Structures are given as C-alpha cells and as structure tokens.
Amino acid sequence: MAVSRRTVLGAVLAPAILPRPAAAEVGLARLVAAYPDHLVGLDRDVLVWTDGTRMETGAGRPERPFEVMLRDATLADQMRQTYPAGPPVGPPGRNHSPGRIRSTAFFVKMYGDCRMGGAGRRQRTVTWMPQTRPQPLPVTMENDVATRLERVIAELERLPDRLKAYLVPSAGTFNCRTVADTGLLSMHAYAAAIDLNVAHSDYWSWARARGDIPYRNRIPFAIVEVFEAQRFIWGGKWYHYDTMHFEYRPELIG
Ligand SMILES: [Zn+2]
Numbered sequence: 216m217a218v219s220r221r222t223v224l225g226a227v228l229a230p231a232i233l234p235r236p237a238a239a240e241v242g243l244a245r246l247v248a249a250y251p252d253h254l255v256g257l258d259r260d261v262l263v264w265t266d267g268t269r270m271e272t273g274a275g276r277p278e279r280p281f282e283v284m285l286r287d288a289t290l291a292d293q294m295r296q297t298y299p300a301g302p303p304v305g306p307p308g309r310n311h312s313p314g315r316i317r318s319t320a321f322f323v324k325m326y327g328d329c330r331m332g333g334a335g336r337r338q339r340t341v342t343w344m345p346q347t348r349p350q351p352l353p354v355t356m357e358n359d360v361a362t363r364l365e366r367v368i369a370e371l372e373r374l375p376d377r378l379k380a381y382l383v384p385s386a387g388t389f390n391c392r393t394v395a396d397t398g399l400l401s402m403h404a405y406a407a408a409i410d411l412n413v414a415h416s417d418y419w420s421w422a423r424a425r426g427d428i429p430y431r432n433r434i435p436f437a438i439v440e441v442f443e444a445q446r447f448i449w450g451g452k453w454y455h456y457d458t459m460h461f462e463y464r465p466e467l468i469g
Contacts, residue, residue: 239274242294249446249466252358253325262290270321281310286397288316298467299452300443306430312453314464319399326357326405329391338389338406341365346372348383355389355406360463363445364409370441381434386410386459395420396455408462409447411438416459432458443468 243262247254255263262270273289284292296313327337341361343350345368354361371382389406393399402408410416417431432451439449446465450457 239272239291239294243272243274243291246290246294246466250325250358264324268324270324281312281316284316286399288318290318290321292316293318293321294466298448298464300468302436303432303452307452307454307456309427310454312455314448314450314462314467315453315455317399317402322400322402322405322407326355326407329389329400329404341368341388343385343409344368344372344379344383347379350384352385352388352409353406354409357405357407358463358465360407363447363463367441367445367447370444371438374437374441378435378438380412381415381438382411384412386413386416402462402464408460411459411461413459416457418457418459419453419455428454428456430456432456434458 243257247256247262253265255265257263257272258269260272260274262272264270270290273291276289276291278284278295279292284295293316296311296316298313337355337357338353339356339361340351341354341364343352354364388403388409390401390403392401392404394401403410411434415433417433419428434449434451439451442449442461446463446469447461448464448467450460450462
C-alpha cells in the first residue's frame with residue numbers, strides 16, 4: 216500500500232518541482248508542515264497563511280553571504296541551513312548556525328510584536344522545574360509552545376540530580392529584546408525560547424578572539440536531547456554558540 220502510494224505521488228510530483236531548486240522546495244514544504252495552526256500551503260513562491268495572508272518566500276533567489284542573510288532573511292533563507300539533531304559530532308562549521316537566520320516578518324505575524332504590546336496576550340505562565348526549584352515563566356501559547364515546554368520540564372525532572380544545576384535557575388523566557396549583533400528580535404521576544412542557568416553556559420561573544428570563534432560547551436547532551444524531542448533547537452549547535460539557549464523551531468527539526 217505504502218509503496219504504490221509513494222510511486223503514484225512521485226510520478227505526479229516529480230515534473231512539477233523541476234523548474235525550481237529542490238532544496239528550497241523541500242525546505243518550504245517543511246516550513247508549512249511545521250506550523251499547521253498558521254500555514255495552509257504554498258502558491259508557487261508565495262506562502263499562504265490560514266487567515267489568507269500571502270508572504271513572498273524568496274525561493275529561487277541566489278544564496279547571499281551569511282552576514283547579509285542574518286540581517287535580512289527571506290523564508291527560503293530561513294530554511295537553508297540544516298539543524299543536526301542528535302549527539303553533536305564536533306564543533307559547528309564556520310557560520311553554520313541553523314536557526315539564527317530568521318524572517319522577522321514571519322515570526323512577528325505568528326507570535327505578535329512585543330514592541331507593540333502584541334505578544335503578551337498570547338502567553339501563559341509555565342512553572343519551570345516545579346520539583347527542583349519552581350520558577351514561573353511566561354511562554355507563548357501559539358503552536359502549543361507552553362504545553363510542549365511543560366512536556367520538556369516533565370522529562371527534565373526525571374534526569375539525575377547532578378544535571379539539575381545546569382537547569383536552575385532559568386535565565387528567562389520572554390524578553391522584548393533584539394539580538395546583539397543583528398539588531399533583530401530574538402526568539403525571546405516571542406516567548407518561544409528559554410535560557411538555562413547562565414552559570415554553566417557559554418556564549419560566542421564572550422570568547423570571541425581574532426578570526427575564528429573557539430567553541431566551548433558544558434551542557435550535557437542528556438539535556439539537549441529532551442528539548443530536541445519536543446522540537447526545540449539548541450544554541451550549542453551554532454557557530455555563534457549560545458549554549459544555555461533553546462527555541463521552538465519545528466521547521467528545522469523532527
Ligand atoms: Zn536565549
């Protein structure tokens with residue numbers, strides 16, 4: 216049954232994807248599938264939202280330098296870098312920071328604009344690590360992010376006690392702020408990100424030397440794995456690493 220279905224779909228879909236780059240097609244299809252509450256599909260190079268909004272994807276445009284895409288990302292750019300789920304195989308390659316390239320227009324529409332007071336009404340309080348050190352944190356309800364974070368918390372509470380020091384206190388979730396080097400809103404501005412205990416964390420700009428950024432991480436993978444299972448990506452897999460940071464980015468993982 217499954218084989219014949221795949222054959223039929225393959226025969227029908229193959230000619231349609233030939234005129235445009237396959238990578239952009241696949242990436243944008245993943246984007247649509249990742250946010251079913253908000254997105255209905257693609258109309259050629261246009262992303263269509265459930266409320267009828269249409270947004271240019273930038274599919275088919277040539278790749279630009281990383282620093283340019285970081286500050287002015289199209290939706291196709293947002294899907295260019297692959298997030299490597301699972302145990303890290305080594306430090307991230309130069310400028311491989313999957314998730315840092317984000318379309319601000321896309322996330323502001325989805326989660327609200329905190330600069331206009333548009334994010335708070337979509338949040339609810341989640342209790343971080345209630346059995347270890349309870350801490351109330353505001354988290355967006357869009358895409359069930361608050362509920363997904365509660366599933367993460369339930370799993371983290373089951374980890375050995377020696378790992379809890381990495382988790383508490385959390386350095387926060389919602390913060391209407393921009394990212395230092397881009398000036399664009401961070402995922403914290405949408406209440407769709409969380410930082411662990413800053414005392415055991417490493418951040419690229421703290422270590423920045425001339426030229427390459429020396430990679431450093433102390434967060435055990437047992438913690439990362441729990442977040443990845445709920446489709447939160449980890450800043451420890453970025454060349455511009457931020458090892459206390461997790462954000463809900465289902466289009467890049469799962
Ligand atoms: Zn963060």
